Amino acid sequence: MTIKTTAFAAILATGGMLAATAAFAAGADLGGAEKQATNWHAIIMFVLFVGITLAITYWAARKNKTAADFYAAGGGITGFQNGLAIAGDYMSAASFLGISALVYSSGYDGLIFSVGWLVGWPIILFLIAERLRNLGKFTFADVAAYRLAREPVRIFAAIGALIVVIFYLIGQMVGAGQLIKLLFGLDYIMAVIAVGALMMIYVTFGGMTATTWVQIIKACLLLGGATFIAFGVLSNFGFSFEAMFAKAIEVHPKHGAIMAPGSLVTNPIDAISLGLTLMFGTAGLPHILMRFFTVPNAKEARKSVFYATGFIGYFYILTFIIGFGAITMVATNPEYIDVAKGGLNLKGGNNMAAVWLSHAIGGDLFLGFISAVAFATILAVVSGLTLAGASAISHDLYANVFMHGRASEKTEVMVSKFASLGLGVIAVLLGIAFEKQNVAFIVALTFSIAASATFPVLVMSMFSKSLTTKGAVIGGYIGLIGSVGAVILSKVVWVQSFGFAEPIFPYVYPTLFTMPAAFIGCWLFSKMDNSARAQAERASYDAQAIRSETGLGAEGAAAH
Amino acid sequence: MTQIPSNKDASAHIWNNPKFHELVRKRTVFAWTLSAVMLAIYFGFILLIAYGKSFLGQSLSGGVTTIGFPIGVGVILSAIVLTGIYVRRANGEFDELNRQIIEEAH
Numbered sequence: 001m002t003i004k005t006t007a008f009a010a011i012l013a014t015g016g017m018l019a020a021t022a023a024f025a026a027g028a029d030l031g032g033a034e035k036q037a038t039n040w041h042a043i044i045m046f047v048l049f050v051g052i053t054l055a056i057t058y059w060a061a062r063k064n065k066t067a068a069d070f071y072a073a074g075g076g077i078t079g080f081q082n083g084l085a086i087a088g089d090y091m092s093a094a095s096f097l098g099i100s101a102l103v104y105s106s107g108y109d110g111l112i113f114s115v116g117w118l119v120g121w122p123i124i125l126f127l128i129a130e131r132l133r134n135l136g137k138f139t140f141a142d143v144a145a146y147r148l149a150r151e152p153v154r155i156f157a158a159i160g161a162l163i164v165v166i167f168y169l170i171g172q173m174v175g176a177g178q179l180i181k182l183l184f185g186l187d188y189i190m191a192v193i194a195v196g197a198l199m200m201i202y203v204t205f206g207g208m209t210a211t212t213w214v215q216i217i218k219a220c221l222l223l224g225g226a227t228f229i230a231f232g233v234l235s236n237f238g239f240s241f242e243a244m245f246a247k248a249i250e251v252h253p254k255h256g257a258i259m260a261p262g263s264l265v266t267n268p269i270d271a272i273s274l275g276l277t278l279m280f281g282t283a284g285l286p287h288i289l290m291r292f293f294t295v296p297n298a299k300e301a302r303k304s305v306f307y308a309t310g311f312i313g314y315f316y317i318l319t320f321i322i323g324f325g326a327i328t329m330v331a332t333n334p335e336y337i338d339v340a341k342g343g344l345n346l347k348g349g350n351n352m353a354a355v356w357l358s359h360a361i362g363g364d365l366f367l368g369f370i371s372a373v374a375f376a377t378i379l380a381v382v383s384g385l386t387l388a389g390a391s392a393i394s395h396d397l398y399a400n401v402f403m404h405g406r407a408s409e410k411t412e413v414m415v416s417k418f419a420s421l422g423l424g425v426i427a428v429l430l431g432i433a434f435e436k437q438n439v440a441f442i443v444a445l446t447f448s449i450a451a452s453a454t455f456p457v458l459v460m461s462m463f464s465k466s467l468t469t470k471g472a473v474i475g476g477y478i479g480l481i482g483s484v485g486a487v488i489l490s491k492v493v494w495v496q497s498f499g500f501a502e503p504i505f506p507y508v509y510p511t512l513f514t515m516p517a518a519f520i521g522c523w524l525f526s527k528m529d530n531s532a533r534a535q536a537e538r539a540s541y542d543a544q545a546i547r548s549e550t551g552l553g554a555e556g557a558a559a560h
Numbered sequence: 561m562t563q564i565p566s567n568k569d570a571s572a573h574i575w576n577n578p579k580f581h582e583l584v585r586k587r588t589v590f591a592w593t594l595s596a597v598m599l600a601i602y603f604g605f606i607l608l609i610a611y612g613k614s615f616l617g618q619s620l621s622g623g624v625t626t627i628g629f630p631i632g633v634g635v636i637l638s639a640i641v642l643t644g645i646y647v648r649r650a651n652g653e654f655d656e657l658n659r660q661i662i663e664e665a666h
Binding site: 111242267 | 571575583584587591594595599603609611617624625635640644647655661665
């Protein structure tokens with residue numbers, strides 16, 4: 001059990017994308033990744049990736065002139081490209097290495113997480129995507145503040161976005177540091193500084209255009225690499241799943257148990273709360289929502305969700321094949337097994353399952369490629385996050401709150417660039433500070449805030465005529481404070497970080513309670529608000545509905 | 561869509577156009593129906609994991625492959641299919657209706 005949890009710890013951190021139930025977040029020790037021999041193939045291929053992406057950044061920087069270019073790539077991204085970029089934001093190193101590792105050690109349980117992360121996408125499409133595109137300009141706060149009072153709503157939205165972005169960045173930075181030891185055989189601190197520096201260059205010079213293309217390239221490389229591994233595995237079994245499963249059952253110490261759900265989800269309340277968190281958390285992540293402003297219209301916004309769902313679903317099916325492939329082709333080869341620990345334990349930890357499998361299939365060169373792609377993945381995700389955080393600072397806080405909407409476009413973009421640099425420095429410092437800390441709480445924290453604070457306010461602002469500023473702000477803070485508080489009082493922080501014996505909040509994910517509380521808060525405090533301003537806000541709902549439903553007057557890619 | 565001026569007259573025309581209310585009603589019903597289907601599929605799956613482990617662990621057709629696999633992969637495919645269904649109707653029928661509404665507003 002301890003081995004299993006240690007193995008997942010780095011990945012939990014990495015991602016922010018691999019959530020955990022109490023069972024396997026327990027005893028997380030992030031100092032666990034062992035430094036491997038220097039991997040020159042991987043380093044050279046990663047440098048190549050950096051070279052190409054920097055060239056794109058140079059190209060994007062020459063094109064970047066307006067605020068719309070910087071925040072939203074001028075609205076010139078097609079639905080297909082945006083679908084790939086969204087999929088790129090979603091297919092983190094954690095979901096690639098972490099889910100395949102989870103399948104490698106637990107079999108069927110790995111599928112539970114993949115499914116949870118995917119099913120949020122249809123909901124985003126049905127309820128949010130086109131309205132977001134029609135109402136917003138650069139950040140999701142544009143939508144929430146469309147007919148409500150600008151300042152309180154933007155302050156709330158920016159606080160929520162910044163907490164999510166900063167903690168998500170910490171997770172990515174710690175993950176980068178652990179991965180570089182495993183994959184490249186270099187030091188933790190080198191990874192943190194390299195990721196911080198490159199991310200600042202992409203975002204500051206290339207804005208959303210560069211960030212999107214970095215994400216698209218990485219998504220293609222990752223999909224291509226994972227397809228190749230899965231193809232290699234299946235061809236080894238004559239393309240028979242039955243033969244692959246039979247071999248896996250034979251060699252896995254849990255035998256037939258890997259073919260059904262195991263101990264990962266036991267408590268139904270945790271299961272449902274986890275489901276809600278994964279499903280609706282996605283619909284409230286600032287860097288994901290921001291992608292909908294890069295397409296020219298609602299039609300392309302819808303297409304991008306369809307493509308993204310397709311790519312992500314395909315990718316999760318691949319990681320599943322990869323996990324089973326690793327059981328059959330990696331666990332059986334003494335070359336990859338950590339002899340001291342024995343059993344299924346891999347050299348460098350079980351997160352290496354996909355990486356060693358790539359070696360079993362394509363040798364040193366392919367292992368180098370997969371390692372480079374895994375690391376490039378972190379770089380791309382971090383860039384998207386930083387841009388989302390910088391927009392919250394410059395567009396929401398600076399331009400709309402401090403300058404009351406009277407900032408010039410030029411200074412707003414300048415502020416955004418400085419904010420990117422600032423966030424980069426903060427991310428590097430926190431990445432170093434958190435090296436030995438337990439960061440398993442990050443997934444629960446960021447996804448819970450997104451599902452409990454951002455998502456309810458966004459949905460209410462689109463669908464509820466009765467919503468007023470007072471209701472949105474109070475309801476939003478109930479969700480925000482409630483989810484942050486509950487995560488602190490839950491096992492991952494209260495027991496594992498603070499060392500108390502028993503958690504005060506008994507579940508891992510608070511969303512089952514905090515998300516309804518936020519919705520009820522928004523509704524109740526709006527109902528109680530009968531000020532003149534509230535009446536005016538309700539009266540302007542119809543005009544908002546015309547724009548959100550038809551796109552009349554929506555911000556478009558007019559400049560292009 | 562910025563080539564269309566967003567003035568008050570256009571908005572008033574749209575609000576008085578029965579097609580607008582038809583579009584909103586149709587799209588809303590369609591979107592919430594598909595959302596309900598997705599939620600039912602997903603939470604059905606979660607409840608099966610919490611309460612029906614032995615069901616998911618049954619052999620699919622006498623071999624080692626269990627029923628859980630096609631069900632899990634089916635949930636993934638259902639998400640892709642549902643988004644496909646929505647995009648097809650929204651980008652076709654609904655967008656055509658939308659185009660008419662905007663055209664008639666000018």
